Amino acid sequence: MAGGVGSRFWPMSTPEKPKQFIDVLGIGKSLIQLTVERFETVIPIENVWIVTSEKYKNIVREQLPCIPESQILLEPCMRNTAPCIEYVARKIYAKYPEANLVFSPADHIVLDVNTFRNVIKNSLEFTENREAILTLGMMPTRPETGYGYIKSLQGNETTSQQVETQRLTSESIHKVEAFKEKPNLETAKSYLAEGGYYWNAGIFIWNAKMVVNTITALVPELTSVFDKIEPYFYSDKEQEIINQYFPTCPNISIDYAVMEKSKEVYVYPADFGWSDLGTWGSLYTHLEQDENNNASVGQNINLIDCKNCVIHTPSERKVVIQGLDNFIVAESDNTLLICKKEEEQHIKDWQK
Amino acid sequence: MAGGVGSRFWPMSTPEKPKQFIDVLGIGKSLIQLTVERFETVIPIENVWIVTSEKYKNIVREQLPCIPESQILLEPCMRNTAPCIEYVARKIYAKYPEANLVFSPADHIVLDVNTFRNVIKNSLEFTENREAILTLGMMPTRPETGYGYIKSLQGNETTSQQVETQRLTSESIHKVEAFKEKPNLETAKSYLAEGGYYWNAGIFIWNAKMVVNTITALVPELTSVFDKIEPYFYSDKEQEIINQYFPTCPNISIDYAVMEKSKEVYVYPADFGWSDLGTWGSLYTHLEQDENNNASVGQNINLIDCKNCVIHTPSERKVVIQGLDNFIVAESDNTLLICKKEEEQHIKDWQK
Numbered sequence: 001m002a003g004g005v006g007s008r009f010w011p012m013s014t015p016e017k018p019k020q021f022i023d024v025l026g027i028g029k030s031l032i033q034l035t036v037e038r039f040e041t042v043i044p045i046e047n048v049w050i051v052t053s054e055k056y057k058n059i060v061r062e063q064l065p066c067i068p069e070s071q072i073l074l075e076p077c078m079r080n081t082a083p084c085i086e087y088v089a090r091k092i093y094a095k096y097p098e099a100n101l102v103f104s105p106a107d108h109i110v111l112d113v114n115t116f117r118n119v120i121k122n123s124l125e126f127t128e129n130r131e132a133i134l135t136l137g138m139m140p141t142r143p144e145t146g147y148g149y150i151k152s153l154q155g156n157e158t159t160s161q162q163v164e165t166q167r168l169t170s171e172s173i174h175k176v177e178a179f180k181e182k183p184n185l186e187t188a189k190s191y192l193a194e195g196g197y198y199w200n201a202g203i204f205i206w207n208a209k210m211v212v213n214t215i216t217a218l219v220p221e222l223t224s225v226f227d228k229i230e231p232y233f234y235s236d237k238e239q240e241i242i243n244q245y246f247p248t249c250p251n252i253s254i255d256y257a258v259m260e261k262s263k264e265v266y267v268y269p270a271d272f273g274w275s276d277l278g279t280w281g282s283l284y285t286h287l288e289q290d291e292n293n294n295a296s297v298g299q300n301i302n303l304i305d306c307k308n309c310v311i312h313t314p315s316e317r318k319v320v321i322q323g324l325d326n327f328i329v330a331e332s333d334n335t336l337l338i339c340k341k342e343e344e345q346h347i348k349d350w351q352k
Numbered sequence: 353m354a355g356g357v358g359s360r361f362w363p364m365s366t367p368e369k370p371k372q373f374i375d376v377l378g379i380g381k382s383l384i385q386l387t388v389e390r391f392e393t394v395i396p397i398e399n400v401w402i403v404t405s406e407k408y409k410n411i412v413r414e415q416l417p418c419i420p421e422s423q424i425l426l427e428p429c430m431r432n433t434a435p436c437i438e439y440v441a442r443k444i445y446a447k448y449p450e451a452n453l454v455f456s457p458a459d460h461i462v463l464d465v466n467t468f469r470n471v472i473k474n475s476l477e478f479t480e481n482r483e484a485i486l487t488l489g490m491m492p493t494r495p496e497t498g499y500g501y502i503k504s505l506q507g508n509e510t511t512s513q514q515v516e517t518q519r520l521t522s523e524s525i526h527k528v529e530a531f532k533e534k535p536n537l538e539t540a541k542s543y544l545a546e547g548g549y550y551w552n553a554g555i556f557i558w559n560a561k562m563v564v565n566t567i568t569a570l571v572p573e574l575t576s577v578f579d580k581i582e583p584y585f586y587s588d589k590e591q592e593i594i595n596q597y598f599p600t601c602p603n604i605s606i607d608y609a610v611m612e613k614s615k616e617v618y619v620y621p622a623d624f625g626w627s628d629l630g631t632w633g634s635l636y637t638h639l640e641q642d643e644n645n646n647a648s649v650g651q652n653i654n655l656i657d658c659k660n661c662v663i664h665t666p667s668e669r670k671v672v673i674q675g676l677d678n679f680i681v682a683e684s685d686n687t688l689l690i691c692k693k694e695e696e697q698h699i700k701d702w703q704k
Contacts, residue, residue, distance in 0.1 A: 011670075302702060304691075313688065318363075320702045322691035323679070329690065336665065338681065338690065339656075339674035350654060350672045 001084055002032055002052040002060065002106035003075055008279060008344075010351045011335035012312050020107035021059045022332075024283060026297030026312075030063055031277070032106040042117045042124075043102065049073065049092070050106070051084045070234075076243045082215070082222055082257040083249035085204075087242075089211035090226050091233050099208040100128050103254075108201070109286060111273025119270045123205040126173055126268075133214065134173065134205040135259065137198025137267040138274050143188035146278050148200040148255070149180040150267045151191075176265040179255055198269050202276070204254065214264075219257045225249050280328045280344045284310040310341065353436055354384055354404040354412065354458035355427055360631060360696075362703045363687035364664050372459035373411045374684075376635060378649030378664075382415055383629070384458040394469045394476075395454065401425065401444070402458070403436045406595075422586075428595045434567070434574055434609040435601035437556075439594075441563035442578045443585050451560040452480050455606075460553070461638060463625025471622045475557040478525055478618070485566065486525065486557040487611065489550025489619040490626050495540035498630050500552040500607070501532040502619045503543075528617040531607055550621050554628070556606065566616075571609045577601050632680045632696045636662040662693065 006019030013019035020032045029037070036048060045066050052060055054074040061069065073088055085103055092099045102120060110116045123134050137150045152174040179200065183191065191197035206214075216223045225245050232241040250257075259265055277283050287295035287310065294303050298313040304322040312330045313319050321329060328344060330337045339347070358371030365371035372384045381389070388400060397418050404412055406426040413421065425440055437455055444451045454472060462468045475486050489502045504526040531552065535543065543549035558566075568575045577597050584593040602609075611617055629635050639647035639662065646655050650665040656674040664682045665671050673681060680696060682689045691699070 011672075304698075304702065316686060318687040320363075320687070320689045320691070322695055322698070322702070324690065327675070329688075331688065334668060335670040335672070336681075336683065336688070337672045338676065339672070343674055346656075346674070350656065350674070 001081060001103060002050050002056065003078060003084060004105075004107060005078075006107065007348055007351065009277075009283075009330075010347055011337050012330045012332045014333045014335075016055075016333065017059065018056075018107075019277070020105075021056065021063060024277060024297070024312075025109070025287065031109065032060070033063055034109065035104060035106045036064060036067070038110055038113055038116060039102070039104075039120070042120045049088050051075065051088050052106075053078065074239065074242070075246060077247050079246065079249045079251045081202075081254040082219060082252045083225075083246065085211060085254050086215050086219075086222050086226055086249075087229075087246070089208050089215075090230060093208035093212050094230060094233050097209060100124050101206060101208055101211065103204045105202050105276070108274060108276045111286075113272075115270070115272040116274075119268065119272065120205070123268055126266075127205050127207050127210070130207075131210055131213075131264055132206065133210065133259065133262055133265045135176065135265060135267050136201045136203040136205075137269045138201050139269055139271040140192055140197060140199050143185060143192050144199065145182055145185055145188050146282070147276070148182055149188075149191055149197045150176055150200050151178045151180060152196045152198070152267050152269070153177045173266050173268045176259075176267045179260045198267055199274075200255070201274050204259075210264075214258055214262055218261050219250070219252070221250055222252070222257070280310055280330075280347075281341060283312075284341070308341070353433060353455060354402050354408065355430060355436060356457075356459060357430075358459065359700050359703065361629075361635075361682075362699055363689050364682045364684045366685045366687075368407075368685065369411065370408075370459075371629070372457075373408065373415060376629060376649070376664075377461070377639065383461065384412070385415055386461065387456060387458045388416055388419070390462055390465055390468060391454070391456075391472070394472045401440050403427065403440050404458075405430065426591065426594070427598060429599050431598065431601045431603050433554075433606040434571060434604045435577075435598065437563065437606050438567050438571075438574050438578055438601075439581075439598070441560050441567075442582060445560035445564050446582060446585050449561060452476050453558060453560055453563065455556045457554050457628070460626060460628045463638075465624075467622070467624040468626075471620065471624065472557070475620055478620075479557050479559050479562070482559075483562055483565075483616055484558065485562065485611065485614055485617045487528065487617060487619050488553045488555040488557075489621045490553050491621055491623040492544055492549060492551050495537060495544050496551065497534055497537055497540050498634070499628070500534055501540075501543055501549045502528055502552050503530045503532060504548045504550070504619050504621070505529045525618050525620045528611075528619045531612045550619055551626075552607070553626055556611075562616075566610055566614055570613050571602070571604070573602055574604070574609070632662055632682075632699075633693060635664075636693070660693070 002020050004018055005015050006013030009019050013022055021030050023030050048067055049071045050060055050067055051073045054076055057074055060072050127134050225248055229241050229245050232238045275282050275286055284295050289295045292307040294306050294309045296311040299315045301311055301319045306321055306324045308326040309324050310328050326341050328339050328341055354372050356370055357367050358365030361371050365374055373382050375382050400419055401423045402412055402419055403425045406428055409426055412424050479486050487502055577600055581593050581597050584590045627634050627638055636647050641647045644659040646658050646661045648663040651667045653663055653671045658673055658676045660678040661676050662680050678693050680691050680693055
């Protein structure tokens, strides 16, 4: 799923080239390239599909030349995750009714790729012949208010220690009791104290038949749109028909449309150094920091008397910064942003 | 005189395109364009000569298409102001022995152009038939430590009020007692308290014959270099010969070589809103400031919770800055500088 616009990371991320296509970590690979790479050895590259906006088609082709054009699905407009998932699941199901699917955002990071691959393997095993929707629940390490939470059925919580000792076998998979929206700090603290709550990583594993049947049962207004589109799958007219009908899809997330309603939702507690990199603050914690706790992405950055800063500038730019403490300095797309880290929630407003 | 490299204004000013060629004030004209414009109505444009480095030839041609190529003299290397003045004075004197000359830096600003023009007219009248070197002394308004000072002969000082009431006629011209290097703050304060001290603006008015004779008498090792060059003035070989012999000139300022030694030096106290724009701080005071005392040069700059800052960014760049107090933010030539105003004396070091 690579259709987001990444507005919180402006100006590094822009509507023309959002976060998933940016080398956010300064390691020579964009987040979508890292995401595809993460599935290597688990899912053959020829089975990888990208759903994105039509305006990012060329960026995807350029960054992922390994993905055939026929497996890059283009949305003519943004309609949140439910239509995205219905589109690719219906299309794959039409040709491969036995398919088992992993849905993953393209703009997150995972530090422990080996564990991630084990979790995905176990997950696919779990859903292969089961009418189950499996979500990955990240072991929470702090009362984060920027994530949604998944609550496992009471008595079924898995502790961090168990995750470790069980070496992430599928035996730690449990039914979900509820999905919780981003909490305030007090609520988040109570979740951690109570146990059995996990961060919702937005990664879902279910087989194609289950996706199609579940959406048919729970989101009929979405199914009816794709009933009109389905006859054109794999035809020359598919894009034209998508462009015509996709905008009539309900604008709805898969969490709201399905996860919060289905009785067959499971959570697999896991711990593989995941982050949605949703804020500059979270990026900062995932970058290497110098002895003054500055994190820099750029080739030629000279920091003098600076501390606790995060700097993200074009690789060709020479940068000299003196005397900043706890600031974000970002330049991209002909735009320069300098602001205090604690003010980053206002970045969306300043773009206008 | 347009050969400087403007290193204190990095990165706005760079060795490739120094300060005199930059629209420092954000008004659509570079400092050299403003300087040439300042002499309009006083000196016919066909009598204007530029001495610069050979590497700035194309910038000068581009920014000053009104100046014929034959009046752009190119130095193959930097040898300070004495060789520059000797070159252009000897060359003009060879063809126009009656010429009366004004030497002016290309990278200063003058706010009151009308008064400036009156001063220049009076100055040229004073030196036309006199064996005199006239310097312009700026009425000091603060104990500035960034300028050299000119001390007029005791009993000859002119007060600020006199400058005003005399309406800057040449009657306020006096002999110079001494040139003083940039003082420390205590010394600068004593200059202002004592009176009769003026800022040295680096503008000199003397006739061509006086320049040639004075340099012959006081800097013979410079004269001897140009004795070899003179036969090639106005010939096809001039540049080749200049390139050969100019590097052998002593590297010496006109202040040190002549002004401090000649007995015929006069000072004309004047007040026309002059600044050498030698520091970011002095540029800051000459830019329009918003209600939070921020001074910005750029087309699309959004300042939030900022005060006392000076921002100089490319006109095409969108800039959002939040939470800075008393900072310099400058971008040019693929380089970004952010630093505290009070640290600007270190900018030269950071360029390396």
